[in-house]
Amino acid sequence: MSHETEERRIDEESVRRSGAPGEVSAPAPAVDPALVAERVAAVWRIESPRIVGALTRFVGDFAQAEDLAQEALAEALEQWPAEGVPRNPGAWLTAVAKRRAIDGWRRRERYEERVAAIAHDLEAERAAEAEAPPYDPDRIDDDVLRLVFVACHPVLSREARVALTLRVVGGLTSEEVARMFLVPVATVQQRVVRAKKTLAEAGVAFEVPPRAELPERLDAVLGVLYLIFTEGHAASGGEDWMRPELSREALRLARIVAALLPREPEAQGLVALMELAAARFPARTDAEGNAVLLADQDRSRWDLGAIARGRAALERADAIGRGRGPYALQAAIALEHDRAASVEDTDWAAIVAVYDALAELSGSPVVALNRAVAVSMADGPAAALELVDALAGEPRLALSHLLPSVRGELLARLGRDEEARAEFELAAERTQNARERAVLLAKASGRG
Template identity: 55%
Template sequence: MSNQPTQEAITAVWRHESVRLVGALTRMTRDLDLAEDLAQDALVAALEQWPDGGVPSNPGAWLMAVAKRRAIDQFRRNDTLRRRTTELAHTLQEAEMPDLDAAVDHIEDDVLRLAFLSCHPALPPESRTALTLRLVGGLTTQEIARAYLVKDATIGQRISRAKRRLAENGASLELPTGPERQARVADVMAVVYLIFNEGYAASSGPDWTRPELCLEAMRLARVLARLVPDDPEVHGLQALLELQGSRLPARRDAAGRPVLLEDQDRRHWDQLLVRRGQAALAEAERLGRTGRPVGSYVLQAAIAACHARARRPEDIDWTEIARLYDVLAATAPGPVVEVNRAVAHGRAHGPAAGLAVIDAVRDHPALAGSHLPAAVRGDLLERAGRHDEAAEAFRLAASLTRNGDERALLTNRAAPAPPTPATDPPGRR
């Protein structure tokens, strides 16, 4: 095997296994920093050995075995922990590599444990998000910093301080129970959703999507739904991710170019995920009818279901979607909701209605530096026949996005439309 394919294989394996590796090692060693160091040691060993020996048949198990050996050596070298050597070494020797194909509803999942640990109440909200995206989402410090428009050093400091505070508070990797677990569920759901969104529409980099993050977020949502089966919002989150995730195969064309929702070939949508999403939404709605509170995830899942039920783009019930966004805006108001509401109202009631919504929030401080308001305005202006203004809005959006594929798409939309043949009906583009 040549070095280049091996390097690519190592990168792919690391993206897939690193989060679970850190989770399992944290459970075994009870030390988050040590677990990360051991995982990195295993990666270095792979970089040194796999180019010559080839990628093992079970690379995850290989990485875990190396990390476990390094952990045992570490404890044996550390005099202050010598008394724990026998106990911990025995635990590590007996521990097995997690079955990566195990049922997703197993509540002893190490990655979910990491998510609850990262959302510990001792941490401020910004630290919870940064630490979870780093540990559970597998994002680099640089990627998190770009997503939040802050310096790399700022995110690095947040993560370091979060780890120190967890250590000072004696935070455990054990899954919380009772009221403490319920209090942390909302934070865990929010971060799982963030991980999915980073995969569905990458905030930066050359790629339009990062499917591996979407798959991990969907897996975590399923696990969470089994852990908290009586919460409509948990099932709503699962439904939302499954329904949106079903579109991933159609979000690129044969040449790898991004494809917008209304241009997608719906025959390529993953129907298994659609069915899972619809079933999760039905369960959320059933629980809602028993008096349990229904919130933003259930509403967003209902919107996604409207898209899933339409066989063709022209069959989408935009009036119902606009109504649901109105309810969402009243339930969980925010500028991003208004951006999406502008799209829905533009489709349901005409471009002018959409422009009225987007223009009311386009200068909101929370949207500063975001390309979304300009991109939505460009689409609405184009639909209104104001092509020069639309091109200007698309150029602005292209200058603001940090994603290479999205920049290319927006730049293309800013380009002048080809001349319309004289035989075409008036207004056809």
């Protein structure tokens, strides 16, 4: 195939899919630029993973792909107010970005080399498709999934993975990410820039890991999404008890991963955990944003649809038949809470049993602390206090507010009020969240 023929085929395919830049579904009057900006933002939020993923495959460079996508967004903001919004905005943006890539190759005298490579890749794909069996369970051809694994690559720091995942896979702006994590916009931008540079220097391939490497790499992906969700569920700092928009974004991304990897039980388990935890969000704060603890929540406000979705996701994880991992076990605990009519009606013995399995898997002191809380409900505060005191030397809890907070609860239930007050005050000093501090101080004063 000649270079000219291949160029024409690339352009014709772009036009067929999206309409040429400027083509709209009907003669279009001028559109309010503010409305167009809202539409562009919405399209980017929904389509950005597919756009950046397709461009990464096209140009062979992740950082360049996102730059091209941003240039296409800028062009949309210029053209769409005058020409109208295309029939398929996502495909329009992809087509414009591809054409900018071709222009760049021409300017850098790499055009013929790159087009030849694309032609070779297309022929190879066609040959592979012709020879491939009807279904290969180890083959995952999805640009979004590849993009998720790139953004969560182990070569990046945890902070970089989170920023890049929300920025590129989640389609959030740097300003939105900064607002979610209460850091300066410049910090987010620097993390993203450094992450791209690190990926480029490490030569990270745009691919889903081989099946043998998938569990380890998938753990990194799910870990990032879990971290984002938990920060939204109980904010580590700031004035808000929760940041539900952060949790909702993590849940949206987790659903994508679970849909793309339907035979991975922990992907389904994480979705189950998020759905079942998010079901209680409507009742976790009052009208002023103050924290409402589990025992005081109006359970009629819990989201029954989310509970049903979470239960279904946990059933999908179990049906795979590979046992429950940490996320599925946590989902099972959340389900016990969600289906109980009250704190008193909760099957605390069942929750302790699940925590036993979770503690064996994770070895986490936080899991051990949560297990102690469940033991206090099943067997009484005295038995639980022994477990909590055994964690006193755990270095990973040394500066956390969690240990004195739980210890204060147990001491209060045992009538050791002065000791409880001291523990609540210590916990209040350690927490960085203003709403949580207020709850702890209220308990210290006997009003909690």
